[in-house]
Structures are given as structure tokens and as C-alpha cells.
Amino acid sequence: xxxxxxxxxxxxxGSISLTVALCLLLTADLVWGYFCLNRRTSLFTPLNDMGLIxxxxxxxxxxxxxxxWFFLLLALLALLAxxxxxxxxxxxxxxxxxxxxxGLQRLVFKLAPHVxxxxxxxILAGYLCSYLFTQVLTSSTLVPGSHLSLPGARGQVSLLSxxxxxxxxxxxxxWKNEVITPKARLLLSDGASQREAILSCNQPVRFQGYxxxxxxxxxxxxxxxxxxTRIDLxxxxxxxxxxxxxxxxxxxxxxxxxxxxxIVYREAHK
Amino acid sequence: MQSNTTMYRLVGGLLTLITLITLYGCNSDSKxxxxxxxxxxxxxxLQIGEFAINRISPARTEVRDGAGRTLVLIxxxxxxxxxxxxxxxxxxPVQRVVAYGDFDIATLRALGVQETLVGVTRSxxxxxxxxxxxxxxxxxxxxxxxxxxxxxERLKQQQPELVLTWDPSVIPLLDDLHIAAVxxxxxxxxxxxTRMRFVQFLAPFFHKxxxxxxxxxxxxxxxxxxxxxxxxxxxxxxxxxxxVYEKRVMVEPGNAWVGELVGLAQSDYQFxxxxxxxxxxxxxxxxxYSGQDADIFFTYRTGSMGATSKAALAKxxxxxxxxxxxxxxxxxxxxxxxxxxGDKLDEILTEISAILHPEVYPDxxxxxxxxxxxxxxxxxxxxxxxxx
Numbered sequence: 001x002x003x004x005x006x007x008x009x010x011x012x013x014g015s016i017s018l019t020v021a022l023c024l025l026l027t028a029d030l031v032w033g034y035f036c037l038n039r040r041t042s043l044f045t046p047l048n049d050m051g052l053i054x055x056x057x058x059x060x061x062x063x064x065x066x067x068x069w070f071f072l073l074l075a076l077l078a079l080l081a082x083x084x085x086x087x088x089x090x091x092x093x094x095x096x097x098x099x100x101x102x103g104l105q106r107l108v109f110k111l112a113p114h115v116x117x118x119x120x121x122x123i124l125a126g127y128l129c130s131y132l133f134t135q136v137l138t139s140s141t142l143v144p145g146s147h148l149s150l151p152g153a154r155g156q157v158s159l160l161s162x163x164x165x166x167x168x169x170x171x172x173x174x175w176k177n178e179v180i181t182p183k184a185r186l187l188l189s190d191g192a193s194q195r196e197a198i199l200s201c202n203q204p205v206r207f208q209g210y211x212x213x214x215x216x217x218x219x220x221x222x223x224x225x226x227x228x229t230r231i232d233l234x235x236x237x238x239x240x241x242x243x244x245x246x247x248x249x250x251x252x253x254x255x256x257x258x259x260x261x262x263i264v265y266r267e268a269h270k
Numbered sequence: 271m272q273s274n275t276t277m278y279r280l281v282g283g284l285l286t287l288i289t290l291i292t293l294y295g296c297n298s299d300s301k302x303x304x305x306x307x308x309x310x311x312x313x314x315x316l317q318i319g320e321f322a323i324n325r326i327s328p329a330r331t332e333v334r335d336g337a338g339r340t341l342v343l344i345x346x347x348x349x350x351x352x353x354x355x356x357x358x359x360x361x362x363p364v365q366r367v368v369a370y371g372d373f374d375i376a377t378l379r380a381l382g383v384q385e386t387l388v389g390v391t392r393s394x395x396x397x398x399x400x401x402x403x404x405x406x407x408x409x410x411x412x413x414x415x416x417x418x419x420x421x422x423e424r425l426k427q428q429q430p431e432l433v434l435t436w437d438p439s440v441i442p443l444l445d446d447l448h449i450a451a452v453x454x455x456x457x458x459x460x461x462x463x464t465r466m467r468f469v470q471f472l473a474p475f476f477h478k479x480x481x482x483x484x485x486x487x488x489x490x491x492x493x494x495x496x497x498x499x500x501x502x503x504x505x506x507x508x509x510x511x512x513x514v515y516e517k518r519v520m521v522e523p524g525n526a527w528v529g530e531l532v533g534l535a536q537s538d539y540q541f542x543x544x545x546x547x548x549x550x551x552x553x554x555x556x557x558x559y560s561g562q563d564a565d566i567f568f569t570y571r572t573g574s575m576g577a578t579s580k581a582a583l584a585k586x587x588x589x590x591x592x593x594x595x596x597x598x599x600x601x602x603x604x605x606x607x608x609x610x611x612g613d614k615l616d617e618i619l620t621e622i623s624a625i626l627h628p629e630v631y632p633d634x635x636x637x638x639x640x641x642x643x644x645x646x647x648x649x650x651x652x653x654x655x656x657x658x
Binding site for chain 1: 313315317319320322324334337338339340355418437438439441442443456457458517518525545553
């Protein structure tokens with residue numbers, strides 16, 4: 001009974017029909033998610049810092065009407081990962097069995113799309129790892145001259161200055177005198193040495209296993225209400241980063257062989 | 271064929287799951303809306319817009335403030351927890367508070383803990399609340415300087431246990447002074463529910479949950495009354511709330527409590543599609559476009575800031591002289607004590623509704639706003655004496 005059930009389950013989980021169905025369900029779920037996310041950022045923002053399990057136990061479970069799509073998204077993505085793994089592994093086994101017939105070089109090219117699929121699974125696992133295990137120090141605020149210490153490390157971070165770039169052009173009147181590139185100059189000290197680093201939006205700073213992310217800042221424009229200079233940080237220790245970087249490397253490697261086969265190898269063997 | 275059947279069953283199962291979750295979600299949502307929040311039935315987790323309260327145990331409550339910072343509330347006699355930074359810990363009930371915002375202070379009054387207030391950022395002549403005036407005269411409440419230039423020496427002398435602030439830039443200094451701080455404003459404007467429930471966010475700091483629930487129930491009752499009164503009105507006025515300053519145009523976005531209230535009171539809010547922070551900047555073109563067919567305009571300016579008449583506003587901002595409310599509609603300015611009257615939120619909501627629909631509030635007298643005349647009385651008087 002078991003010997004028949006397992007291959008059948010494996011075959012079903014690796015079915016391309018299941019892939020198509022999952023993709024359609026994912027699309028429908030994300031459309032649903034769009035309407036649930038719209039103007040409800042306060043429900044999902046804490047997910048960035050409190051971790052998936054804590055978020056599910058609090059915000060998620062108490063707002064099921066607006067968060068159910070997200071739970072379903074997790075389930076669908078998990079199924080998609082399993083489906084991709086089963087489908088890819090089945091094909092890889094077939095290719096490895098036929099290795100003698102095709103030769104090693106041909107095998108490598110044939111494996112390329114499957115390497116990309118494995119890369120995708122590793123990336124998804126990395127994100128799951130991030131949301132499960134990341135340690136986040138929320139909204140640490142720094143003003144020029146102030147510093148903060150990192151838990152479990154000897155490191156200390158100080159804000160030296162906040163020198164932003166302002167929009168001074170004429171074409172976008174609405175942006176005139178607004179900050180377009182915030183730049184915080186940080187001093188990172190580990191007791192023995194120190195270095196400076198520039199922190200900006202989408203430009204985190206890494207130090208002693210932590211990454212520093214700019215969440216908010218002031219002032220935001222040259223005019224208007226005078227706000228005191230400050231930056232708000234999220235300080236993260238994210239074990240998932242390595243995984244999704246590895247996944248991206250794997251994906252890139254597969255893509256490289258895939259493109260190489262299409263552009264160079266096939267042309268040469270026409 | 272068999273695997274296809276299995277797959278169809280799988281997809282069917284998933285769709286059933288979606289339906290069940292949705293139905294449960296609807297059910298759960300409606301339940302949380304009517305949940306009793308008194309005594310033992312108080313929910314373990316309560317989200318109030320961007321604020322949240324998570325009751326971990328009787329000896330530990332975690333709150334998330336407007337800046338997304340987590341604070342741990344513990345009883346005064348409890349030992350210091352070891353799993354969080356000391357600056358995250360607040361011993362409750364708090365006995366000495368410094369507050370920046372008018373609404374924070376109004377909320378303390380709503381909770382009945384105004385005697386805990388020991389410092390403010392507005393001088394005595396700018397206060398309209400008798401208890402605060404008296405507290406300042408007695409020296410119990412101290413003016414700490416303008417919010418942008420706080421006298422930290424004086425603040426330290428007042429020995430506050432908690433600072434309620436809208437300015438996160440003071441947090442590093444307060445950390446150095448070992449004073450806990452709560453950021454009471456949020457990146458997005460407070461929606462109507464958040465405005466009404468904010469009192470429940472501050473309640474655990476003072477062990478005043480029942481008072482907070484009673485306050486919320488009062489506001490909720492006034493909202494129900496507004497909904498009932500305005501349900502059948504024929505005319506839906508178009509409303510705008512904001513002002514044009516020298517270089518900037520600021521309005522209340524559609525997600526702000528005033529925008530939601532206007533919609534709830536069977537009126538059209540002209541900035542419904544604007545989303546973001548309270549007092550958000552928009553273009554002057556957008557303001558003028560929305561003003562073309564608006565009927566009612568609530569200005570941020572008080573009389574002392576120049577909002578004494580429609581003519582005075584038009585003189586201050588010639589750009590807006592042709593918008594609907596100034597030419598054929600109505601314009602309202604807040605009275606000076608309006609911003610300090612958050613503890614009378616039910617009356618304020620009712621007053622706004624009465625302004626929008628005077629036909630269902632006969633003989634209503636305004637207490638928090640004033641309708642601007644076409645011209646200033648003095649200017650009109652002078653004009654009447656001018657020889658033609």
C-alpha cells in the first residue's frame with residue numbers, strides 16, 4: 001500500500017498541472033492581498049521587525065479577515081516549493097540516469113534550468129528563515145553626537161552628521177527643497193578600531209554581524225517646520241541573508257549555463 | 271488520469287480552505303468589533319492603528335508605540351526584566367508624566383490621571399484647561415520650553431517617569447536620563463477608530479483600562495447617534511479640511527479621522543483619495559481644484575492666526591479667494607480651546623456633524639468651531655461708513 005502511495009504522491013506533487021494550478025491560485029491570492037493591503041499598512045508593517053511567528057500570534061490571528069490571504073500565500077508558496085523540488089528532482093534523476101548517452105558537457109547544460117529551480121527554493125527558504133529567526137532592534141534613534149551599543153557585541157555606533165542631498169531643480173516643483181538622498185555618516189567602533197560608513201535608503205551598513213537600515217529621518221526638507229536632525233534605524237541580525245544570497249548565486253549560475261547553451265553552444269552545433 | 275483527479279481534489283481542497291478561512295475571518299472580525307473589553311474579558315492583544323497592546327501576563331504587558339518601538343510595562347515593585355533594554359521598561363502605574371501634545375494631555379484627562387502631569391511644552395497663557403492652569407500656578411506642572419527647545423535640566427528636575435512625545439529626536443537624550451518615552455504620533459494619520467481608541471493605548475500605563483473602555487463607549491455612542499441622525503439626509507455637502515500657507519498647502523488626508531468622520535456623516539470629503547500623514551502637503555492646484563465645488567471648508571487657522579472672516583482668509587491667500595466655500599459656502603475655524611479638548615471627542619464629533627448637517631441638529635450652538643462671516647465686523651463697519 002505504502003509502496004504504491006508514495007510514488008503516486010511524489011508524482012502528484014511534481015506534476016506540471018499542479019504548478020499551473022498553484023500559479024493561478026497564487027495570482028488570485030495576490031489580487032485578494034492587494035485589496036487587503038490597501039491602506040492597511042499598519043497591520044503588515046510589524047511583520048518586518050517582530051518575526052513571523054509573533055506576528056501570526058498577534059496581528060495575524062486577530063485580523064484574519066485581512067491577513068488570511070497572507071497565511072494562504074505562505075501555504076501556496078510552501079506547496080510551490082515542494083512542487084518545484086519534486087518536479088525538478090524527478091527530471092534531474094532522469095538526466096543523471098541518461099548521463100552516459102549525452103556526455104558531461106551536455107548534461108551540465110541540461111541541468112541549468114534545474115539549478116535555477118533549486119536556486120529559487122533556496123531563496124524562498126532564505127526569506128522564510130529571515131522572517132522566522134531575524135533579531136531586530138526597532139526604531140533606535142540617533143541624533144548627531146549620540147551613540148548606541150549593540151547587544152552581545154562590543155560595537156558602538158555614533159551619528160557623526162546627516163548630510164542629505166536636496167532637490168534643487170525646477171522641473172518637479174513639488175519636490176523642490178525636499179530630501180532626495182538622505183546620507184547619514186556613521187562612526188562604527190569595535191573597541192580596537194573604528195571606521196566611518198555612509199547609511200542611506202537602500203544602502204544599509206553592516207557591522208559586527210548586524211545590518212543597519214534607515215527607517216526614517218528628519219529634517220525632510222529645507223523649508224517647512226524645523227525638525228531636529230535625527231535618524232531612526234532598524235538594526236537587524238538576519239541569518240537568512242546568507243541563504244538567499246546563496247540561492248541567488250545558484251540561480252545566476254544556472255542562468256549563465258542556460259544562456260550559454262542557447263547563445264553559444266546551440267549556435268556552434270547548428 | 272488518476273493523478274489529474276488527485277490534483278483536482280487538491281485544488282478543490284485549497285479553494286475550500288480559502289472559503290473557510292474567509293468565512294472564519296468575517297466571523298472573527300465581527301466578533302472583535304463587539305467584544306466586551308471589561309474585566310477578565312479584556313483581549314490579550316489589541317491593535318489600535320499603528321499602536322498595539324500585547325498582554326503577555328498579569329505582570330508584563332508589551333506595547334508598541336507610534337514609532338514602532340516596543341515598551342515593556344511591569345508593576346512598580348517587579349524586578350527589572352533581563353530580556354530587554356532598561357530604556358524599554360516602564361513601571362506602572364506611572365506617577366509622573368511629561369507630555370508634548372494637546373491630545374496626549376486630553377487623553378490623560380479622559381483617563382482621570384491629569385494629576386500625574388508634571389511638565390508641558392506650552393506656556394501658561396496658551397492653556398485653556400483650568401486644571402493645567404492651576405497646576406502651573408501651583409508649580410506642580412512646569413513649562414519645559416517650546417517642543418523644539420526643551421530645557422532638559424528642568425525636565426530632569428521634574429523627575430518624570432514617562433514622556434509622551436511626538437518628537438523621536440529627544441529619545442537619545444531621555445535614554446541618557448533613564449526616562450522612558452512613548453511616541454504618540456504615527457507616520458500615517460490616525461483614523462477615526464484609532465483616535466477613539468487611543469485612550470485604550472495609554473490606559474495600561476496608568477491601570478485605567480475601565481476608564482478607557484467607558485470613554486470609548488461614550489465616543490462610540492456619539493458616533494452611533496451621528497450615523498442615525500444623518501442616515502436619511504438628502505444633501506451631501508462637499509467638505510475640505512486644511513489650509514494654504516505662504517509656500518505650502520496642507521490638508522487632512524482621507525485616512526485621517528476627520529476624513530472618515532465626514533464620510534460617515536453622509537458627506538463627501540474632497541481629499542478622500544489623499545493618503546498619508548496628518549497635515550499632509552499637497553499641491554496648490556489640487557487644493558484649488560477640490561475647492562471649486564466644495565461647500566464647507568475647515569481651516570487649520572484660528573482667529574489669532576488670521577481666520578477672522580472669509581475676506582480675511584482671501585486677503586491672506588488671494589489664491590483661494592474663488593474656492594466654493596469662500597464665495598458661496600461656509601468656512602469654519604477652530605476656537606483656541608479646540609485642540610485642547612480631545613477629552614470631549616464625542617462633543618467634537620457631534621459638532622462637526624452638526625456643521626455638516628444643520629438640518630438634523632436644530633438649535634445647535636457651536637462650542638469648538640466658529641463660522642466665519644463674509645467680512646470682519648470692523649471692516650464691514652468701516653465699509654458701511656465709507657462715502658460712496
